[in-house]
Amino acid sequence: GNSQQNRSYVIYNQNGKKVSFKKTIKSLTKSNIILFGEYHDNVISHWLELEIIKELLKSSNICVGAEMFESDIQSTLSQYMKGSIGFEEFQSKSRLWSNYETDYSPIVEFLKKNNIPLYATNIPRKYARMVFKNGGFSALDSLNKIEKSHIAPLPIEFDINLPQYKNMLTMMGDHSSNDIVKAQAIKDATMAYFILKNYKKNSIFFHLNGAYHSDFYEGILWYLKLKNQSIKYKTLSTVNQENVNKLEKENYNRADFIICVNSNIPKTH
Helix, strand or coil: CHHHHCCCEEEEECCCCECCHHHHHHHHCCCCEEEEEECCCCHHHHHHHHHHHHHHHCCCCEEEEEEEEEHHHHHHHHHHHHCCCCHHHHHHHCCCCCCHHHHHHHHHHHHHHCCCCEEEEECCHHHHHHHHHCCHHHHHHHCCHHHHCCCCCCCCCCCCCCHHHHHHHHHHHHHCCHHHHHHHHHHHHHHHHHHHHHCCCCCEEEEEEEHHHCHHHCCHHHHHHHHCCCCCEEEEEEEEECCCCCCCHHHCCCCCEEEEEECCCCCCC
């Protein structure tokens, strides 16, 4: 009927089978590290992130990490979370994304209120830019010790043949270079590094990142598994479809749980 038609989202497993929210949560609580692949402008992504955090909290110790914060602002972020600095100071020092207020603030404020640790996992963008503009990973050799502490330890392992990286090259056509893919890889490697660095045994580390950074079990997950095979990982991804009642073939195997969002829902920015 009509209600089926107008659903805002449906969750699927990697084989395209519908899964209830409850079952999804049950599976997530059995894992140690969860990568939530979002679309940065997707209201359902952000709403579900917070809903999942609230559910996980009922049975688990959790902490959260986010691509939206760069690793070199960790002390500022921690001060804000503890309440020792106000929002204005936090904002002036943190290079917040333009959609922070609408899309991430509700999550951060919930974590703050509930004393849940929040980690800045992304590479400072100036270093990613160096990789892209100045000849790949070797551009990072010139960084000093403190600067290097904000990125994954060098040398960075890199596999240009991972399908998602190859895909990037194809999508960019003439403008592509291996260095642009390396700039993506240094982000993935750094996020993985800070996730593992801050992960605590017997708890859940819930990480927010753009879907491309963890889709098809690559990106951040590839780097996590390179360093630690024994941790239980789960991934989620977000996709947009005109019709959410059947997962399109291209979206199979994108993640353990695929959140299929009605593409008519307005974007947040």
